[in-house]
Amino acid sequence: MINNKFIINNLKYYINILFFNGLFLKIKIHKKLKKFYNIKYYLKKKKKIKNIKKKINSKALSPFISNLYTLILYIKNKNIYLYNKYIKLNLNFINSFSLINNINILLILDNRTFLFIKETFKNIKSNIYIINNFFFKIYLKKKSNVIYLKYKKNNFSISTINNIIIYQKKFTKFILYDINLYEKFNYNNIIINNLSNYCLSRINSIIISSNTQTTNFYLLINNNYSYCNNKQYYIGIYDDSSKSILKGLINVKKNTKNNISYQNYKNFILSNKVYINLKPYLNIYTNNIKCSHGVNIGKINKFFIYYLQSRGIKLYKAKILFFLSILYKIINIKTFKCLFKDIKNKLKLILNKKKFYV
Amino acid sequence: MLKIKNLYSSINNTLIIKNLNLKINNGEIHILMGPNGSGKSTLSYIITGKPKYKINKGKIIFCKKIINTLSPDKISKLGIFLSFQNPIEIDGITMFNFFKNIKKKNNLKKIYKLCKILNIDKKDLYRFFNLGFSGGEKKKNEILQMLILKPKFIILDEIDSGLDIDTIKLLFKIIKHYLKNNPKCSLLIITHNTNIIKYIIPNRVHIIYNGSIILSGNSELIYRIEKNGYYSLIKKKHNDK
Ligand SMILES: Nc1ncnc2c1ncn2[C@@H]1O[C@H](COP(=O)(O)OP(=O)(O)OP(=O)(O)O)[C@@H](O)[C@H]1O
């Protein structure tokens, strides 16, 4: 687990971007942010893209820039003293009818820029069904950090296809929290490219699924450099006829050294109709590496439950507390206070109704 | 208050408690002693309804109610409290949050007061439950929970093992104080420590061996145990038969 020193709710400076029915509508940047940050954004217009190439002026980037993007966002931290401070990028999606959201975003973070990304989804009408088709590229230049929270609140009518490609330069961190509680169908395709030494990435995924919810999680990490640290933690709690496929592949090239690669899948299966398929892979062509991968079918610690019950706590509540204490290993309660309530509610939904098969 | 009649109980098809009889009246203090593996902790688990401990025969009656088949939370709600020999550690849930879960009415002031009495550092309330606590701190935490839950019947499973003298004295002082304020409350102490008698005077002492109580008496029995050990007493009993 990573201890993030910040608390989400305390992030004052924000960039709000609003997409309405899949189209870019508005961008709002906090006044003070404009002072200390150099923020540029470009919309889907061919002419402008040429200008971008000039302005960003980075050879590495030019092949990525095409006219396919809905939005290109460039953020640069101008003030050295703001190093280590996160700013918030809110991506808001509001939909008024059923549709497929095709959204392509290229995000470029210049040196020493720290960004927390959060998505929110709102459907104006009930009875509409949304498929999000995201194509998200994030380019992290030296010493920049990204924390990306993917999480949809109480909404069964959203499905998501996420294609996220990360490019990391030296001393960068990318942390993804993928919390999946209510999505009908969730497809994650995540590629992380370490473009230099000393890259750090974390994938923290929590899946609590019921009914016929389906999650597919494909992860590819290309590590061609040394001193990189890539860890993935997945915790899944599955009920009813939910399905899950998790596949993670880490490629580590020859002649690299002192890399750390770690994959851990922990799963709790609460119904005998659950289908899960877990495949952690490590393709490693070097000896100088610390790595491990493990798949665990977890069991509820019965003594734990009994202890709590013996203090007068009801069975289902004891089980919720058990799972929360397991999830704690991925998510810090203090950092994600709001999220923990929702997780609790979802656990209640599952555990309240029937007995266990574990 | 508590009555156990002809109790036979097994786990994983191994019979562990065999024809056990025990009666504890309101306000009485009983001590249960016996060699390792004789079934002391098992008995405390069965009384508190631990799942998978099958009661093959017999009855456990608490306050005129048969509690054989009740779940642990219901038994706890009736007023039975077990201080565990080996309490658990919980990652991610603070002590204070845990206490809120066991009683909603808990307010911080009350708990602070109890902490002061028990000589527990206030800061510990914001640590994760028992995580990294020393053996003695964990036992103190059990007594803290006891004071929060205000039970009618208390089982202390080896509360005194691994504690320094000052802490033992403190804990028994607190327990006695609690009994004074709740004169109907009864106490069952499981221990290996014959010195226990220095700290608390029991009404009855029982020796459990191989899953049944083979000898009961007053506090004098403890001196006999200390002098002769369990096995001579057990042999004598056999020969008497
Ligand atoms: N799950 C189990 N399966 C099989 N045997 C068990 C199980 N649990 C306990 N036992 C056995 O039951 C017997 C009684 O155990 P118990 O823990 O009650 O002893 P105890 O009197 O508390 O001993 P100690 O003084 O060492 O704490 C032991 O022989 C133990 O091995």
Ligand SMILES: [Mg+2]
């Ligand atoms: Mg024991």
